[in-house]
Amino acid sequence: MEQQPTGIRGILRRQAPPWRRLPDRWPGPGGLGEEDGTRLPWLSTLLITGFVMIGSGFAAKGQPDRESLDVFARLLLAGGTVSLLWRRRHPVLVAFVTAGTALVYLSAGYPYGPVFLTVALGCFSAVVTGHRKAAWSALGMLWAGHLLVAHWLYRWLPPDDGPAPWSQEIGVAAWAAAVVALSELARVKREQWRRERREREQAARRRADEERLRIARELHDVLAHSISVINVQAGVGLALLDSDPEQARSALTAIKSASKEALGEVRQVLDNLRTPGDVPRAPAPGLARLPELVEQAAGVGLTVEVTAEGDPVALPPGADLAAFRIVQEALTNVVRHSGSRTARVHLCHEPAVLRLRIDDDGPATGAPAGGSGNGLAGMRERAAALGGTIEAAPREDGGFSVSAVLPFREDR
The missing domain is CATH 3.30.565.10 (Histidine kinase-like ATPase, C-terminal domain)
Structure with a gap:
């Protein structure tokens, strides 16, 4: 037989209707309960990996001037998406791993595409868990590295097609700013929700x-x-x-x-x-x-x-x-x-x-x-x-x- 909660929480759970009962565990710093925080998000990571792999294949068909996807490219894509398994436990490390694999991927001349989704999710997880500076640093590293490759190191890196247009750099910067803005908005909303939840618990x-x-x-x-x-x-x-x-x-x-x-x-x-x-x-x-x-x-x-x-x-x-x-x-x-x-x-x-x-x-x-x-x-x-x-x-x-x-x- 399931043991009923005791004390003040037990009183609240027994007297409140089912849709207003308080949970037994409050979400931790990562946004999950203590029990859920020990589990790896296998399903979502598997879906993201499939989407990035398939989407990158379609993106390569529209960019014939870039390098074709080979085993090394697939390993880089898989490395970035698989690292998302630990985005709840180690968000800072995952933010830099996703940004680093994306930078190597783009530096090797592989086509643009869903690889940026991996970076966005890694940095998003870091921001909403309170590691804002780490997420900003990872995005800044990616943008600075891409700028360096596109306008200086392109001479020694494939596909040797000349410097990239500055409009492309503006698009990358806008994308990074959008990721930061959405992550900050989610963080603020989340903190507001957690504050309201604590106030409701204290009022109860x-x-x-x-x-x-x-x-x-x-x-x-x-x-x-x-x-x-x-x-x-x-x-x-x-x-x-x-x-x-x-x-x-x-x-x-x-x-x-x-x-x-x-x-x-x-x-x-x-x-x-x-x-x-x-x-x-x-x-x-x-x-x-x-x-x-x-x-x-x-x-x-x-x-x-x-x-x-x-x-x-x-x-x-x-x-x-x-x-x-x-x-x-x-x-x-x-x-x-x-x-x-x-x-x-x-x-x-x-x-x-x-x-x-x-x-x-x-x-x-x-x-x-x-x-x-x-x-x-x-x-x-x-x-x-x-x-x-x-x-x-x-x-x-x-x-x-x-x-x-x-x-x-x-x-x-």
């Missing part, structure tokens, strides 16, 4: 990290609140089991209700993980469920007074959920860390801003909380995600206060 990793933090925050808020209620009620039930069975029964009933609600919310989070993109089966909690929090707090002996100021408006889902979780976490901290039996929640509705304040009169119990210590951090992350702020600090009279400012857009 950021989205995965943000989603992981969001899920961790959600699970923490759900479990911390519910388990705190269960812990308090369990203590009450144990203390009253013998002396007041009816009160102990009420505590067990509250434990059952809190655990059922926690399981439902955890199941909703896990369902969203298993089926990404599906519509949630239940709406996300919001301030509409604030009476439930008050009722749960009353079940553990905490009286919560809720006051509101301003005209309430329909909050966007993100702001509504953040406000609910902040109040929930603040009340959970009162239950776990404060000896106060009264807490106050004040909501201030302003245009495009919701202000929250949760106070208790203390004092701090100093007892071990048994939590993860991520409650305040989670509240700050929720507020920061909306562009808001959180302030949490002890009060001068011994209590504790949590203040939140949550901006939102009314058109959402």
Whole structure:
């Protein structure tokens, strides 16, 4: 059975549709994956060799004044094309080999033709892999050598037909410039593509990290609140089991209700993980469920007074959920860390801003909380995600206060 990728890449591959999944290996400097970079391009090189051999034969028929193709010419042509097998591993060497074999081929008086294709491919591979100076040097060597042969060494080299016209040299120079220009364009496009690919990968990793933090925050808020209620009620039930069975029964009933609600919310989070993109089966909690929090707090002996100021408006889902979780976490901290039996929640509705304040009169119990210590951090992350702020600090009279400012857009 094929082993599935793990970690962030595994999460991205499992959740992304097939046409957007990330490859297991990124292309290396040569433009191929690590695995493909070890393979020689036999098929393409074979096709290029066939084309150069056959094309040179046809080109020779149209240039009767040049030397006919013999075994040495065929060996030179084959040497240049076969060297293209290593154009991905050793692009600099291949660029100079193709240019050198082409220079010897032309210096021997053989006909012009597809031999220039071999040079173009060798130099193209060097440029797109970042060896620009090597490619330019190889092309410059070929052009300078051809210029030297065509206007000086022609006296001692075949086919002894006089100096070549300067228009021919201009054509060779134009061809070399075109090869360089196309290679540079391909290199720029390739670097742009690789940069965009890296940016997409980094963005995907950021989205995965943000989603992981969001899920961790959600699970923490759900479990911390519910388990705190269960812990308090369990203590009450144990203390009253013998002396007041009816009160102990009420505590067990509250434990059952809190655990059922926690399981439902955890199941909703896990369902969203298993089926990404599906519509949630239940709406996300919001301030509409604030009476439930008050009722749960009353079940553990905490009286919560809720006051509101301003005209309430329909909050966007993100702001509504953040406000609910902040109040929930603040009340959970009162239950776990404060000896106060009264807490106050004040909501201030302003245009495009919701202000929250949760106070208790203390004092701090100093007892071990048994939590993860991520409650305040989670509240700050929720507020920061909306562009808001959180302030949490002890009060001068011994209590504790949590203040939140949550901006939102009314058109959402």
